[in-house]
Amino acid sequence: MRYMLAVERSVAPGSWALYRDGDPLDARPFGAAEPRAPAWVAELMAGLAALDVAPSALTSLVVGTGPGSFSGIRAAIAALQGLALPRAIPLYGLPSAAGLADGYLRRTGQACVAVVGDARRNRLWCAVYRRSPDGALRLAATGAPPAHAGDDFALCTPDVLGGQLPPDARIITPDGARLAAELAGLSLGCGLPVETLTPTAADLGALFLTLGAAVPRDPVPVYLHPAVG
Incomplete structure (x- = not known):
């Protein structure tokens, strides 16, 4: 089985969605509204455990890159990088x-x-x-x-x-x-x-599934203003 996890945190409190073999398995909002709070990561891990899906079983990850809360997006990217890198799981990014x-x-x-x-x-x-x-x-x-x-x-x-x-x-x-x-x-x-309307991980995951390999890897937040100084 192939499990795809989508996480959306461009607008608090955000949400996560899990797909199994291309079909939606579960989707939930986060309760933790603070963008940098570790509580939402704990919620995510508890949600996966409740579905009996270990992080090592995930085969792809996708994160919303905004535009939106820069701190929320950066925290989501960092958290998914923490899941992806030790397990060599591909991590993708799509604009929220x-x-x-x-x-x-x-x-x-x-x-x-x-x-x-x-x-x-x-x-x-x-x-x-x-x-x-x-x-x-x-x-x-x-x-x-x-x-x-x-x-x-x-x-x-x-x-x-x-x-x-x-x-x-x-x-x-x-x-x-x-x-x-x-x-x-x-x-x-x-x-x-x-x-x-608020971006959701369920919509992000559904779009990802239609695009496949065309989705950019190594996500960074959508940042629209030029650098200053």
């Missing part, structure tokens, strides 16, 4: 926004979705996706497969966001509470209200 978009398009049947988030420094980040006729996730602007890296995202101010979105795009955000004022009153995409 891509998993969120893929899950949304699968569940709703919509054609296009824009995932928008708070990039700080008076900026928003945005990635716009479509589903191709064969069901694959594509970048809306080019129709190309996502690179699953920072190049898939645009940075902009709220006042120009609307001009970057296709007219049929549904808008979702993991940062609804923080962005309510910035997005209020803007004419965005299809004109329907912005939905607040």
Whole structure:
């Protein structure tokens, strides 16, 4: 049997999901909200033990790389590296926004979705996706497969966001509470209200299973601002 473990911590409290031979076995939210707290790792180990799955039985790991809580993402990558390295388990990374978009398009049947988030420094980040006729996730602007890296995202101010979105795009955000004022009153995409949705490990794992070897190894957080100094 092949076990794939997905962990998502870009937005607290995050979640984990376990797949067996490509089928979902279990998915649970974490109770520990603090990004760097070791409690969530203990929860994960206890969850695997309850399913009678030893860490040595895992055959692949995937982690959400954001954008989102930098400390949460870094802690998740470090924890999975700790599982992967001693056992030579391959570790992959996918943007949390891509998993969120893929899950949304699968569940709703919509054609296009824009995932928008708070990039700080008076900026928003945005990635716009479509589903191709064969069901694959594509970048809306080019129709190309996502690179699953920072190049898939645009940075902009709220006042120009609307001009970057296709007219049929549904808008979702993991940062609804923080962005309510910035997005209020803007004419965005299809004109329907912005939905607040949280990335999940279950969606991340489902996207990973459709991509296989195309997923980047040795994950790093999606970081959208250039280095300063």
